Amino acid sequence: MNIPTVFWLVPLASAVALGMAWYFFTAMMKEDEGTTKMKTIAMHVRKGAMAYLRQQYKVVGIVFxxxxxxxxxxxxxxxxxxxxxxxxxxxxxxFSGLSGFFGMKTATYASGRTAHAARKGLDSGLKVAFRSGAVMGLVVVGLGLLDIALWFLILNYVYEGEQTALITVTTTMLTFGMGASTQALFARVGGGIYTKAADVGADLVGKVEADIPEDDPRNPATIADNVGDNVGDVAGMGADLYESYCGSILSTAALGATAFAMKGDMQLRAVIAPMIIAAVGIFLSLIGIFLVRTKEGATMKQLLRALGLGTNVSAVLIAVASFVILYLLGIENWLGVSFSVISGLVAGVIIGQATEYYTSQSYRPTQQIAEASQTGPATVIIKGLGTGMISTCIPVLVIAVAILLSYLCANGFDMSMRADSISRGLYGIGIAAVGMLSTLGITLATDAYGPIADNAGGNAEMSELGKEVRQRTDALDALGNTTAATGKGFAIGSAALTALALLASYVEEIKIAMARAVEEGARFIDVAGQSFDPSRATMPDFMDFFQVNLMNPKVLVGTFIGAMAAFLFCGLTMGAVGRAAQSMVEEVRRQFRELKGILEGKAEPDYGRCVEISTRSAQREMIVPSLLAIAIPIVVGMVLGVAGVLGLLVGSLSAGFTLAVFMANAGGAWDNAKKMVEEGHFGGKGAATHKATIVGDTVGDPFKDTSGPSLNILIKLMSMVSIVMAGLTVAFI
Known part of the structure; x- marks a missing residue:
């Protein structure tokens, strides 16, 4: 088939994104890294992060x-x-691992430079940190589109001339999403265990027991804590959103190939539409990145407004651009499909704002958690749990409305449940996910900025810079906590829409697997005893053939197992953090007890031993939860068949999405409540209220940085595994 000229915008946008990532990286590297001590501390963090990543890639390489x-x-x-x-x-x-590697390499070089830039002023520190974070965002979208463009060109060449070429091409491309999802899950779980083992150990012994400040060089776990911020929140998040970004584009392309089958050029235009929207989103993200700046002495709301200006301008521009793109492509019902894109964009913005409200210390929910510290850690934990639970309402309702609107807009508000109406509606849901992720270049920049600012604060503390520098880095760090929470909410919301699109793609993959089986001589009989021809069947026909309804116990059992899987996964990862943190606490206590002079600042702690404990624990503990996510869909498919798998995916999606929002927001709120007390409210640092919020923050650490963000990968990975294993499931029918 002839590739339209407009398609070449996709590899062009990829090249521009990677080129601008290189430009921001080289600009950051030209910044002064500061004093000799600052450079030494940054080097320790960089070496620890790279050593961990090399070890992780060895383990993951064996699995792959x-x-x-x-x-x-x-x-x-x-x-x-x-x-x-x-x-x-x-x-x-x-490619998923490569995106995380590049982002983390940038972050480890940027933190010391951010601390030094903060000596000049708040705006200087913000620019260095944010544009370094933009390297991660641009690398993810650049590599993602490069991977998609290459596969699209290769497979089109291979299958050229076949009647169902585009359906074959797009469903085949979906399968590389499993590789991205698997790598992302290992990166998220392993990085999350690493960073939270160090963080919990550093906080409980250093801040609570020894009563020394956060990031104090006397604390043996400090370097491991700073390393963890990079391997968990940068490398892990990069791999996570890489697979979300690619998954949304590929699932939408596959749905477009089905929805507009037998429509000639219209089918091809529907397939490349999500790729073009994502490509234009890169250019518009760059505009937003250059708009982010602030003034000296800015408040938290002003800092949030500075970042919000960049992300919101990019979102508005892509909203307008979507109408133009779909009109020029000549997509059938282009106006309705455009509004599907808008529904995804708006949903992403609202979820981000809701997350900011529930996790920022500028708003009442987090302030109430800080107030609860006056009656001890128990009330801090109770209030945080309640806040996290309440915070699930807006994201769930917003995603529900976005699903309905994107479905109805794309199929012309047709409620007839005809086969073509359902296919067009599902295409609308997929392209809504693309809309939500279209400005990922800047959205991920705001997220990757967080750990860079956090590390800059640690560098400033350990290098004993002036009080005003630490105040600036604390302001940037507090902002980073909120942007990180917002980024996690955004990632979770996009996972829900992407997973729903993948659910429909799973049925298409089952159709292809059954058609392949028929060619090999297999025969399928429906419940009425009639021969079933998968090549002619529609989506409703498959639902009838496999009895996918609420009266089928296979569907119900699968739904229960899916919901259970989300809680089992969280339990395993939380337990892993707990065990790793216990080892870290014991090591920090041992060093304080046995290595004389540490607390007086006369001897240097053994930082390497703590880095080793975190690395070893993360490598050992990440295996079982990650492999379970792969094993469960395979076993359910073999035992309960297609109906059971569809139930499994619905159960994991509904329970996993809600649980992930709860954990991410509760953890973010506890963290910022602690920051609020540290700024002088309700007693300030060292007071009983401060120790109460440290306990809350410690409980919230694995919530927001290990289990919660890993759930959105679990949701998509189970869908991807189901798609890839469709042939095996069909073999057991």
Missing amino acids: VVLALVFAFMAYVLKIQNPWVPVAFLTGGF
Whole structure:
């Protein structure tokens, strides 16, 4: 098929994103890293982060090789798998890991430079931190579009001339999402365990027991804590949103190929539409990045407004651009599909604002948690849990409205449930997810900014810079806590829309697997005893054939297992953090007890031992939760079939989405309540209220940085595994 000229905007946008990422990186590297002590501290963090990442990639590499061999056996020996899956799986994992690596490398060089820039002023520190964070955002979207463009061109060449070429191409491209999701889950879980083991150990022994400040160089866990911010919140988040970004584009392209099948050029235009929207979003994200600036002495609301200006301008511009893009492409019902994009964009903005309200110390919910510290840690925890639970209402309702609106706008408000109406509606949901993630270049920049600012504060404290510098880095750090919470809310919201689109893509993959089985001589009989032809069947036909309804116990059992999987995963990752943190607490206590002169500042702690404990714990503990996410959909598919898998995905999506929002927001609110007390409210640093909020923050650490953000990957990975294993599921029908 002839590739339209407009498609070349996709690789062009990818090249621009990667070029601008390089420009921001080199500009950051030209900044002064500060004093000799600042450079030494930054070097320790950088070495620790890179050492951890190398070890993680060794473990993940083994898992990838084993899984690739399994897929190769299924594809080339059993003939129940797409032959491209083993290669696509490996490339997806490679690009996902590469995006996290580049982002983390930038962050470890940027933190010391941000601290030094903060000596000049707040705006200087903000610019260095934010534009360094933009490297992560631009690398993720640049590599994501590069991967998509390359696969699209290669597979179009391979399948050119086939009647169902675009359906084959898009469903094949979906499979590299499993590689990206698998890599992202290991990065998120491993990084989250690493950082929170160090953070909890540093806080409980250093701040509560020894009564020394956060990031004090006398604390042996301080370097490990700063390393953890990079491996968890930068490398992990980058890999996470890489697979969200690619998953939304690829699932929408697959749905477009089905919704506009037999429509000639219209089908091709529907397939490339999400890619074009994402490509234009890169250019508009760059405009937003250059708009972010602030003034000296800015309040938290003013700092939030500075970041909000960049993200909101980019969102408004992509909203307008979507109408133009879909009109020029000549998409059928282009106006309705454009409003589907808008529904996703608006949903993302509202979820971000709701997250900011529930986690920022500028608003009442977090202020009430800080107030609760006056009656001890128990009330801090109770209030934080309640706030997190209440905070789920707005995101869930917003996603529900976005799903309905995007579905109805795309199919012309047709409620008939005809096959073509359902397909067009599902395409609308997919393109809403693309709309939400279209400005990821700047949205991820605001998230990656957080750990850079946090590390800058640590560097300032350990380097004993002036009080005014620490105040500036604290302001940037508090802002980073809110932007990180907002970024997590955004990632979770996009995961919900993407997972729903993947749910529809799963049915399409089952259709292809069944058609392949028929070609091999298999025969399918429906409940009425009639022969079932998958090649002619519509979405409602498949629902009838597999009895996907609430009266089917397989669907109900699958739903329960899916909901349970979300809680099981959280329990395992929380337990992993607890065990790793216990080892860290014992080590910090040992050093304070046995290494004389540490607390007096006369001897240097053994930072390397704490880094080693976090690294070893993370590598060991991340295996079981990550492999469970892969195993559960396979087992359910073999035992309960397609109906059970669909129930599983619905259960994991509904429970996982709500649980993830609750955990991320509760953790963010506890963290900022602690920051509020540290700024002098309700007694200030060292008071009983401060220790109460430290306990709350310690409980919230694995909530917001390990279990909560990992859930959105779990949701998508289970969908991806189900799609990739569709051939195996069909073999057991």
